Every structure is written in structure tokens, then in C-alpha cells.
Amino acid sequence: MFFYKTTMDRRDFLKTLAAAGALVTVKSSGMMDVMASTMPSSATADGNADLAAIMNGEPAAMLEAAMKELGGISRFIKKGDKIVIKPNIGWDRTPELAGNTNPDLLEALIRMCQDAGAAEIKVFDHTCDNWSRCYDHSGIEAMVKKVGATMVPAHEQSYFQNVEIPGAKTLKNAMVHKAIIECDKWINVPVLKNHGGALMTCAMKNHMGIVWDRRAFHSRGLHQCIADICTYKPAVLHIVDAYRTLATNGPQGRSASDVVLTKALFASPDIVAVDTAAGKFFTGINKNIKFEDIEHIPDGQKLGLGTMDLESINVKRVRL
Amino acid sequence: MLRKIRTALAIAVIAILTFGFIDFAGIIDNPLLQKIQFGPALLSLSIVTLVCLIAATLLLGRLYCSVICPLGIFQDFFNWLSKKFDKKKKYGYKPERPWLRWAVLVALIIAWLCGFTFLVGLLEPYSAYGRMADELFRPVYLFGNNLLAAISEKTGNYRFFKVLISLKSIAAFVVAILTLLVIGHFSYHYGRTWCNTICPVGTLLGFFSRFSLLRIRIDKDKCNHCLACQRKCKAYCIDSANQKIDYSRCVDCFDCIDACKQKAIYYGPVKCSRNPKENPETDTVDESKRQFLKSTLAIAALAPAALEAKVTGKKDERVPMSPPGSVSHRNLLQHCTACHLCVSKCPSHVLKPAGLEYGLGGMMQPVMKFDDGYCNYDCNLCSQVCPAGAIRPLTVDEKHHTQPGRVVFNKDICVVNVNRTSCGACAEHCPVQAIHMVPFIGGLTIPETTPELCVGCGGCEFICPVKAVHIEGNPIHLTAKEPDQDSNIQTQDFDFGF
Numbered sequence: 001m002f003f004y005k006t007t008m009d010r011r012d013f014l015k016t017l018a019a020a021g022a023l024v025t026v027k028s029s030g031m032m033d034v035m036a037s038t039m040p041s042s043a044t045a046d047g048n049a050d051l052a053a054i055m056n057g058e059p060a061a062m063l064e065a066a067m068k069e070l071g072g073i074s075r076f077i078k079k080g081d082k083i084v085i086k087p088n089i090g091w092d093r094t095p096e097l098a099g100n101t102n103p104d105l106l107e108a109l110i111r112m113c114q115d116a117g118a119a120e121i122k123v124f125d126h127t128c129d130n131w132s133r134c135y136d137h138s139g140i141e142a143m144v145k146k147v148g149a150t151m152v153p154a155h156e157q158s159y160f161q162n163v164e165i166p167g168a169k170t171l172k173n174a175m176v177h178k179a180i181i182e183c184d185k186w187i188n189v190p191v192l193k194n195h196g197g198a199l200m201t202c203a204m205k206n207h208m209g210i211v212w213d214r215r216a217f218h219s220r221g222l223h224q225c226i227a228d229i230c231t232y233k234p235a236v237l238h239i240v241d242a243y244r245t246l247a248t249n250g251p252q253g254r255s256a257s258d259v260v261l262t263k264a265l266f267a268s269p270d271i272v273a274v275d276t277a278a279g280k281f282f283t284g285i286n287k288n289i290k291f292e293d294i295e296h297i298p299d300g301q302k303l304g305l306g307t308m309d310l311e312s313i314n315v316k317r318v319r320l
Numbered sequence: 321m322l323r324k325i326r327t328a329l330a331i332a333v334i335a336i337l338t339f340g341f342i343d344f345a346g347i348i349d350n351p352l353l354q355k356i357q358f359g360p361a362l363l364s365l366s367i368v369t370l371v372c373l374i375a376a377t378l379l380l381g382r383l384y385c386s387v388i389c390p391l392g393i394f395q396d397f398f399n400w401l402s403k404k405f406d407k408k409k410k411y412g413y414k415p416e417r418p419w420l421r422w423a424v425l426v427a428l429i430i431a432w433l434c435g436f437t438f439l440v441g442l443l444e445p446y447s448a449y450g451r452m453a454d455e456l457f458r459p460v461y462l463f464g465n466n467l468l469a470a471i472s473e474k475t476g477n478y479r480f481f482k483v484l485i486s487l488k489s490i491a492a493f494v495v496a497i498l499t500l501l502v503i504g505h506f507s508y509h510y511g512r513t514w515c516n517t518i519c520p521v522g523t524l525l526g527f528f529s530r531f532s533l534l535r536i537r538i539d540k541d542k543c544n545h546c547l548a549c550q551r552k553c554k555a556y557c558i559d560s561a562n563q564k565i566d567y568s569r570c571v572d573c574f575d576c577i578d579a580c581k582q583k584a585i586y587y588g589p590v591k592c593s594r595n596p597k598e599n600p601e602t603d604t605v606d607e608s609k610r611q612f613l614k615s616t617l618a619i620a621a622l623a624p625a626a627l628e629a630k631v632t633g634k635k636d637e638r639v640p641m642s643p644p645g646s647v648s649h650r651n652l653l654q655h656c657t658a659c660h661l662c663v664s665k666c667p668s669h670v671l672k673p674a675g676l677e678y679g680l681g682g683m684m685q686p687v688m689k690f691d692d693g694y695c696n697y698d699c700n701l702c703s704q705v706c707p708a709g710a711i712r713p714l715t716v717d718e719k720h721h722t723q724p725g726r727v728v729f730n731k732d733i734c735v736v737n738v739n740r741t742s743c744g745a746c747a748e749h750c751p752v753q754a755i756h757m758v759p760f761i762g763g764l765t766i767p768e769t770t771p772e773l774c775v776g777c778g779g780c781e782f783i784c785p786v787k788a789v790h791i792e793g794n795p796i797h798l799t800a801k802e803p804d805q806d807s808n809i810q811t812q813d814f815d816f817g818f
Binding site: 053055092120128129130132133150151152153155156158159195196197198214215216218219220221222223224247248249251252254260262263264276277280281282283284285286287288293295310315317 | 346476735739756808810
């Protein structure tokens with residue numbers, strides 16, 4: 001397909017890395033390690049976008065357009081990689097109710113990774129509601145099986161393993177799902193939703209599904225812990241599903257009247273940038289929420305996870 | 321031949337019924353064999369089931385006890401086992417002890433009238449078996465599954481998944497173990513003695529089976545009084561010397577038919593000329609029965625007051641929560657035989673056997689606890705499976721508006737208030753916005769509750785790191801209100817916003 005042509009060779013990659021490193025040093029010298037691993041290729045030399053914002057398309061078409069702007073999936077994953085795709089499957093909801101990531105988007109992404117030569121693709125989420133009902137009613141389990149990827153359970157502590165998080169301020173260690181620990185790279189695919197506590201849930205908040213004990217997050221300071229877990233093993237790419245947006249009564253929603261058909265998608269290797277873009281989009285839909293009040297995004301920037309300054313990065317906006 | 325059919329049917333029934341209890345994967349979501357059990361049918365007054373079972377007994381005798389009752393089949397297994405170890409095992413004939421059977425039955429009726437349903441459930445055979453299946457057999461099955469899952473996981477296969485094995489309640493475990501030991505002991509040594517002296521269902525069906533159309537009969541001409549049938553009879557009901565059979569105790573196992581070398585025993589219709597009064601026991605029975613009734617009723621008159629004092633004397637700080645569909649604590653208390661089918665079926669591990677939450681009388685009945693999970697908003701499984709009408713069937717929509725309990729928020733220990741950090745886990749888990757976050761000090765948000773909206777699912781209580789929110793049960797379930805819809809929402813002409 002056309003967007004695979006823009007593959008980086010090693011020299012390009014090193015150049016990119018050096019540029020990223022330089023930028024990071026300027027921005028915040030203290031969090032060098034985290035930044036370098038979080039944003040492997042911000043300010044790319046070859047004109048690839050840092051953030052793609054797509055609108056007015058079906059999920060698969062918007063993903064394709066976004067990846068074209070970002071330089072193709074092979075910018076992020078290599079042949080033979082063991083990949084984990086981590087959607088939000090938190091709630092016992094059907095796709096129409098927008099409680100979980102859109103299965104059509106996930107299907108297109110899995111096929112894309114398969115075409116790029118991924119050796120193994122696992123999909124999981126530590127759900128809030130009963131896991132088998134979530135996996136089933138979200139339509140994700142059936143889709144994953146259909147396309148030949150692996151759906152991994154995450155409802156039992158034995159699927160998780162304790163890890164150190166050296167970059168963390170508060171959450172120095174956590175039980176993280178073995179699939180994340182063992183994979184080469186992972187892709188974070190949140191769904192954009194209203195959230196009773198955090199006002200909005202997106203890429204950063206979606207990390208709560210890779211850990212076992214979420215109560216620890218809540219008792220030790222939610223926002224800091226979310227920012228902390230994002231430093232553990234940063235996803236190579238964040239793809240925000242905003243095809244249907246749960247505008248109110250999130251993160252579960254009560255009925256279809258909470259859902260708005262927004263037909264949008266945001267993708268970036270920079271988690272703070274993607275949450276900023278999604279947040280600004282979201283507060284344009286639910287006007288009761290002020291973007292400034294969504295605290296965990298500036299928290300993430302403070303930790304050096306990425307930038308909220310969308311002017312400073314190469315943003316591509318596409319209306320299909 | 322008849323015996324073989326009976327055995328095959330019994331094995332099939334107990335296998336399917338047990339699977340209904342141990343099946344965690346939802347392969348059988350709505351077990352049917354559980355619905356035709358006499359005890360729960362009686363307490364739920366499901367007339368159709370009762371009429372069918374009684375009609376079947378009047379037609380065929382107590383076949384129910386041999387092929388439908390799981391505890392009966394379970395006892396036959398022990399009986400079979402005992403014969404494997406003791407090849408020379410013999411039974412004999414013992415006269416009926418009607419006063420004991422009827423005493424137990426009357427005592428149970430009185431206990432039930434006094435709100436002491438626990439005793440009824442304790443002796444009701446299907447429920448006794450259900451508790452064993454749920455507390456004892458299920459963990460073994462789950463353990464096997466987890467072993468399989470661990471092995472297959474190593475090979476990258478996630479077809480099998482691990483499941484939570486938890487001790488739901490120590491009391492329930494102890495009750496199940498004791499049931500196993502007592503039933504095992506009785507059936508290993510004394511055949512069906514339990515069924516014919518203690519079991520209330522046995523007593524009731526025994527009353528009807530006296531008049532059954534088809535029954536075990538002795539061909540007096542062929543019989544040579546060899547006692548072979550009597551020695552085989554695990555119900556001790558064949559008086560071979562007098563060529564008489566006590567049909568109130570015969571469970572139609574057909575063991576005697578196979579034992580008889582003379583082919584003098586057969587299963588066939590009773591002769592029209594036969595007078596039920598021919599059985600000398602029926603007459604003697606009546607007197608003792610009547611006497612017993614009198615004395616027990618006298619005690620019964622005093623019992624409720626004593627019990628009431630006991631129950632109200634024990635004050636629990638929290639009102640327990642009965643499952644949605646159970647209507648009220650009282651309804652649950654009246655109907656639930658504590659078979660634990662709902663407990664075993666609850667996919668979220670919410671339903672647990674009660675200790676003293678409902679008082680002594682409601683022990684072992686299902687109570688909602690949020691230690692291992694919370695009630696799934698769209699799940700109505702417990703209400704669908706209950707065979708006793710203790711949890712009445714609810715549609716998902718009906719369940720959305722049922723309020724078995726409501727949220728209580730204790731701000732003093734909430735992490736937002738105490739630690740001044742953000743949380744909101746409770747609001748996140750609330751499916752109906754009965755908890756939502758409102759502005760607090762310095763940009764923080766703190767929970768605010770709207771109890772009228774609460775459906776008592778316990779999501780908030782389950783996830784709260786400090787248990788600052790909990791659900792207080794409604795002794796009589798209420799209706800949850802619908803929330804208002806937010807209007808400040810853009811539904812078209814979207815902008816990127818950046």
C-alpha cells in the first residue's frame with residue numbers, strides 16, 4: 001500500500017533520534033531518558049507529521065489517512081516484532097455505546113501490523129466490568145479471533161507481574177500485564193470519552209488497563225500514578241478512537257443519548273500531544289468541560305512525557 | 321432392564337445438574353433440571369411443577385427420588401461404593417418409623433412458618449446437594465481448569481483461562497462438608513435411610529407413592545421367600561416374609577427386580593381390587609401422627625416469639641443487601657432453600673452465602689458482597705436461574721430500575737478529603753451517575769451522591785481504596801429513578817478545536 005513507501009532506513013532513524021534528543025535536551029534536561037523513549041521521532045527530518053488529526057471518515061479509512069501522514073506503520077514497528085495492541089475494553093458495552101475502542105478501527109490496525117510483518121499480535125485489557133462480558137459485547141474478542149490475532153485474558157492476578165518503574169515519582173512499582181512486559185512494542189488505542197473523575201479519558205488514562213491493582217492508583221494520587229505508569233514502557237504509537245465519542249455520563253455512559261457520532265481520529269507517538277488534541281476536540285463537544293481543568297495532561301507534560309504545545313510540533317489536519 | 325434404564329437416567333441427570341453448578345464458562349446459562357426440583361417448587365408454589373411431580377409419583381411411585389433428586393442419586397453412588405468394598409453387604413426389612421418422618425416434616429413446616437428457612441434448606445435434598453456442588457465440587461473443577469489454563473498459556477494458547485477460586489463463606493463450606501459426611505455415612509451404611517426418615521421431600525412423596533398406580537409387586541405364586549429382594553433393598557421396605565412392600569419408602573430403584581431369581585418381583589399396575597387399607601401400617605401411623613402434630617403445634621405457638629427476640633437481639637451495623645429480584649428480605653427468607661445456584665452462577669462473584677446477616681433463619685441465603693467484584697449492570701442471571709422464586713425473574717430493563725440498596729458516602733475517610741489527591745474511582749464505576757464528582761478544594765473533585773438513582777451494584781464500594789462509599793441494603797427493594805440528560809452537547813458540525 002502507498003504509505004509503506006516511506007520506511008526509514010537506519011541512517012534516517014539515527015538522524016531522527018539525534019534530532020529528538022536535541023529537542024528533548026532543550027526542553028527538559030532532567031527527563032531525558034523518558035522523553036527519548038516516549039517520542040522516538042518527534043520533529044522528524046523527513047517531513048512526517050508528529051500528530052495526525054483526521055475527521056469525517058470511517059474508522060479504517062481514518063486510520064489509513066493518519067498513518068499516511070505519520071509515515072506509515074513501519075515507522076513504528078519492524079518485521080518480526082512481537083506486538084501488543086491495548087484498546088480500552090473497560091465496560092460491558094456494545095460498540096454503539098462507545099464505552100470501548102471501536103472494533104473496526106482495531107481490525108484495520110491489526111491487519112496493518114500483520115502486513116508490516118508483526119510476528120505476534122496480542123490484544124488485552126484489564127476490564128472494569130466482568131471481563132468475559134466486556135470481551136464479548138465489545139465485539140473485540142470475536143474480531144481478534146477472526147483476523148487471527150490473540151486475545152489474552154487479564155482478569156486474574158497471575159497474568160500480571162511486578163515491575164520497577166524507575167521514572168516514577170509515586171508509583172515506584174506496579175503489577176503490569178505480562179503481555180506488555182514481554183512484547184517488543186505496543187500500541188495504545190484508547191477511545192475518547194467523558195470521565196466522571198478525570199473529566200476526560202484518553203491515551204494516558206488508558207494505561208490503567210495494563211496494571212492489576214488500580215486501587216493503589218486511586219489511594220496514592222490518581223493523576224501522578226497515571227503519569228508514572230506512562231513512563232514504564234511507553235507505547236510506540238497512540239491512536240485515539242473518536243469515531244463515536246461518549247460525551248456525557250462517562251466513562252460508562254447510560255444510553256445511546258450520551259454518544260455523539262464525531263467521526264474523528266488522532267494519532268501520534270507523543271502521548272501528551274495526542275491527549276491535548278483529543279482534549280481540545282472533546283471540550284468542543286461537551287462544552288460543560290474546560291480543557292484547562294483536565295489536569296493529568298499538564299501533569300504528563302511536567303513529567304516530560306511529551307508536549308502540550310501543538311504549535312511546536314508538526315500537526316496534520318485532514319478532513320476526508 | 322428397568323434398573324439399567326434407571327441408572328443411566330440417574331447418571332445423566334446428576335451429571336447435567338452438577339455441571340449446572342460447576343460450569344463457570346456459561347455453557348449452560350439456564351439449567352433446567354434445577355427447575356423441576358420438588359423443594360424449591362413447593363416454596364415458590366410453582367403449581368405446574370408440583371402437579372407434574374405429584375402426578376408422576378401417583379403414576380410411577382417415588383421414581384423422583386431415584387432419577388431426579390441429586391441427593392438421592394448421590395446416595396446411590398455411595399451405596400454402590402459400599403458394595404464394591406463389602407461384597408456381602410445385606411439389607412433387611414425394617415418397619416416404617418412414621419412418627420420420625422412426620423416429626424421432621426412438621427418441625428420443618430413450623431421452622432419455616434417461624435422464618436427459620438435455614439433448617440428447611442439444610443434438609444431439602446436438592447439444596448443440600450447444590451451446596452455441596454458449589455462449595456466442594458466446583459473448586460475442584462476450577463482447580464483442574466486452572467491447571468489446564470496454566471499449561472496452555474505456556475504454549476501461547478489462551479483458549480482456557482484461569483478463574484478465581486475463593487472460599488465464599490467458611491460457614492457454607494462447613495455446612496457442605498458436614499452434609500457430605502452425614503449423607504455419605506448414612507448412605508454408605510444404611511442405604512436410603514436418610515430419604516425415609518429425615519428427608520422432607522421423601523416424606524411428602526412417600527405419602528403420595530402409597531397410592532401409586534405402577535409399583536413394585538410380588539407375584540405370590542412365584543415367590544419362594546428366599547429373601548433375596550429384601551437383602552437388596554436399600555430402602556428396607558420389602559417384607560419378604562409377608563410378601564409386603566412399604567410403598568411409602570420404595571424409591572423405585574428396581575434393584576429387587578434384578579435380584580429375584582424366581583422373577584417373582586415386577587413393576588406393574590396395582591390391581592383395582594386392592595384396598596389401600598390392606599396395608600396394616602397406615603392405620604397405626606395415624607394415631608402417632610396426630611399426637612405428634614398436637615404437641616409440635618403447641619410448641620410452634622411459642623416459638624416465633626422466642627425467635628424474634630433472638631434475631632432482633634443481634635444488631636448488625638449494616639443492612640445486608642439481597643439480590644435484585646428478591647423483592648425484599650422477607651420474600652427471600654420465605655422462599656430461598658439456599659441451593660446456591662445463584663451463588664455459583666454469579667459471574668461477578670458478588671453473591672455469597674449469608675452468615676448471620678439476615679439473622680439465624682436466613683443463614684446460607686444469598687447476600688450481595690463486594691469483596692471480589694460488583695454486580696454487572698446488564699446481568700440478570702441470578703434472577704433467571706432461581707428455582708424457588710426467591711429471586712424473581714427480572715428483565716435487564718427491570719433490573720436497571722431495581723434498587724436493592726443505595727449508596728452511602730463517608731466524606732471523612734475519602735482519599736480526596738484526607739490526602740487531597742484526585743480519585744473519582746467510585747464515580748467512574750457508577751453506571752447510573754448516582755455518584756458524580758463535584759468541585760472541591762484547589763481544583764480537586766470529590767464524590768457527591770444522588771441515592772435515588774442508585775441501583776446498588778456496588779461498583780463504587782468494590783473499587784473505593786478506603787471504603788468511603790458503601791451500599792446499604794433496602795430491606796424492601798425500591799425503584800431507582802431515571803437521571804436527567806445533559807443538554808450542552810454539540811452533536812454536529814465538529815471542529816478540531818486546535
